[in-house]
Amino acid sequence: MSQDQWNAVDRYLIEHLLPADPQLDAALLASDTAGLPAINVAPNQGKLLHLLARVAGARRILEIGTLGGYSTIWLGRALPDDGRLITLEADPAHAAVATDNLARAGLADRVDVRVGKALETLPLLEAENAGPFDLVFIDADKPSNLEYFSWALRLSRRGSVIVVDNVVRRGAIIDATTGDPSVDGTRRLFEHVSAEPRVTATAVQTVGGKGHDGFLLALVTADV
Template sequence: MTEQLWTDVDAYFTSSLAPADEPLDAALRASDAAGLPHINVAPNQGKLLQLLAQIQGARRILEIGTLGGYSTIWLARALPADGRLISLEYDPAHADVARRNLAHAGLDTIAEVRTGAALDSLPVLEAEGAGPFDLVFIDADKVNNPHYLDWSVKLTAPGSVIVCDNVVRGGAVIDAASTEPSVRGTRALIERVAAHPKLSGTAIQTVGSKGYDGFVLARVTD
């Protein structure tokens, strides 16, 4: 199986089940124009996030890693009118693009983008009593994945769902001897999920327009 075939199958699924619309298209164009890296979730993956939030009946969502707000739009669309999404973005330029994209999508009253290092912002959320969040999507720097997971557990409640993206690392995740920081951070997250008394989780490998990757899905049990 070739990567082109993965991409073609993704295109078929996307055109059938997650067709693009103007706000999502505009978000991608604005991200491209601003020079943001092409690392946003694929459309069918965005639709999966939206469905997970809807199945969860989410009213509060936390996103760690905003980029241009493409995944943020998918997630925010799952919320009721009085719902709330907080997205944390390290890069101020990326955050500005995301805010404009959310405003264009009519979601700026539901979704808020906060700028700064997530590990600085997360304690602030705890102090504010912003949680508990019904769903957390982790898609930021992989080195800090285990710390993001720890904070996600702190800011959720039994029944909440935690999703962490990009955990396969092109297959490098199986290399226990790897010194690559993103691999080590991802392996640490997986080991934490496996050992955590309050989490039940699994990991799914994916292929598609984003290449060979996958995600962790965990539920807070206690």
């Protein structure tokens, strides 16, 4: 199969299962206009995050890596009226775009955009007793995947769901010799998760508009 065929299949799926959404389209346009990299999740992947949050009955969500807030909107829409989402973004310019997009989507009252490096912000969340979170979505710099997952687990509870994006790296995940920090960081994540007794996890390869990649899905099965 080729990238063109993956793109065509994604378009078919999106046309049939995801109605037109002006707020999400506006978020993508604003991100593109501001020069943000086009690395947000695909629409059908965003809908998957939304459904996972609803299936989990999530009332508190943590997102590590906001970008322009596209995935944040999908997750925020899954929350009940009294739900709360905290999203962490290192780049102030990205956070500003996300804040505007979230306001346009009517989510400003339930989403808190925190600006700063996540590994500096996460200890502050612990200090303020912001958790436990019912769902954590990790989509930030890949060399720090293990550290982000460790914090996600620390801020979770039995029954929490942790999702890590971009874990297949176009298949490079099986190669220990690439020297790519993103691949190495993700391999460290897999090695850690495979030996972590407090979670049960799987990973799924994906192909589509975002190429060949995949995600890791973990369920917290013990008190943390």
